Amino acid sequence: MTMKTKLAGGLFALAMAAGMAQAEPVRIGIAAEPYPPFASLDASGEWNGWEVEIIKAVCTAAELDCEINPVAWEGIIPSLTGKQIDAIMASMSITEERQKTIDFSDKYYNTPTVIVADTSADIAPTPESLAGKILGVQASTIHQAYAQEYFTDAAEIRVYQTQDEINQDLASGRIDATQADSIAMEDFVKSDAGACCEIKGAVADDPAILGQGVGAGVRKGDHELREKLNAGIQAIRDDGTYAEITAKYFSGDIYGG
Numbered sequence: 001m002t003m004k005t006k007l008a009g010g011l012f013a014l015a016m017a018a019g020m021a022q023a024e025p026v027r028i029g030i031a032a033e034p035y036p037p038f039a040s041l042d043a044s045g046e047w048n049g050w051e052v053e054i055i056k057a058v059c060t061a062a063e064l065d066c067e068i069n070p071v072a073w074e075g076i077i078p079s080l081t082g083k084q085i086d087a088i089m090a091s092m093s094i095t096e097e098r099q100k101t102i103d104f105s106d107k108y109y110n111t112p113t114v115i116v117a118d119t120s121a122d123i124a125p126t127p128e129s130l131a132g133k134i135l136g137v138q139a140s141t142i143h144q145a146y147a148q149e150y151f152t153d154a155a156e157i158r159v160y161q162t163q164d165e166i167n168q169d170l171a172s173g174r175i176d177a178t179q180a181d182s183i184a185m186e187d188f189v190k191s192d193a194g195a196c197c198e199i200k201g202a203v204a205d206d207p208a209i210l211g212q213g214v215g216a217g218v219r220k221g222d223h224e225l226r227e228k229l230n231a232g233i234q235a236i237r238d239d240g241t242y243a244e245i246t247a248k249y250f251s252g253d254i255y256g257g
Contacts, residue, residue, distance in 0.1 A: 025067040029085035032070035033162040050249040062232030093142045093211030105229040107213030110256025112202040116185045117177040125201045130155040133176035136166040143179045
């Protein structure tokens with residue numbers, strides 16, 4: 001074999017390796033627990049919902065080959081830092097505490113945090129009104145952090161692994177109220193299962209705990225992926241794709257101010 005042949009073979013191998021590296025998909029982590037209308041499994045086992053469609057649209061606009069990887073919510077940040085996934089797009093709020101561990105893209109939605117209770121209950125989103133009540137919150141969320149900061153002295157805080165479990169206990173009367181995202185709870189109270197309940201109002205804002213909206217989480221220092229996701233988010237906002245997807249699920253804009 002001549003030196004020219006060896007060189008050509010080496011260049012071909014390098015090109016093939018580069019092509020294979022480029023073909024590796026970006027693993028987008030979503031919560032394995034259903035969170036309608038953002039993400040849930042249909043009868044065929046496929047994930048769908050507003051956030052799933054947004055993920056696909058952002059990846060297409062950013063020219064990223066993405067795959068969706070369901071991960072248990074409590075382990076989703078460790079899965080990112082441990083490189084089992086490359087990004088998180090699971091309704092994760094951008095908070096100061098989380099920014100100590102991971103970086104975030106620009107926000108892609110921002111909705112209020114509310115208290116939900118039985119329609120007959122005289123409950124408001126204040127510590128005084130929740131005194132002596134049982135308040136359900138999902139583990140490892142901004143809602144758990146907020147409730148433990150503002151409501152612990154008044155209410156009993158009961159922590160659950162999923163919002164679905166909370167909603168079931170609220171509907172059956174085992175707890176008095178829950179704190180959660182307004183959009184997710186609007187979907188719940190409109191359902192047959194949530195006919196018992198209503199949104200009692202938004203809690204007082206605390207950006208340090210509740211965050212600055214929902215963004216895509218990436219590993220610290222992964223500026224390249226963060227900027228690609230930012231470009232994808234901006235592109236679908238600019239070309240109308242974001243509004244088109246949103247209109248399928250919600251009556252108004254959820255991007256927030």
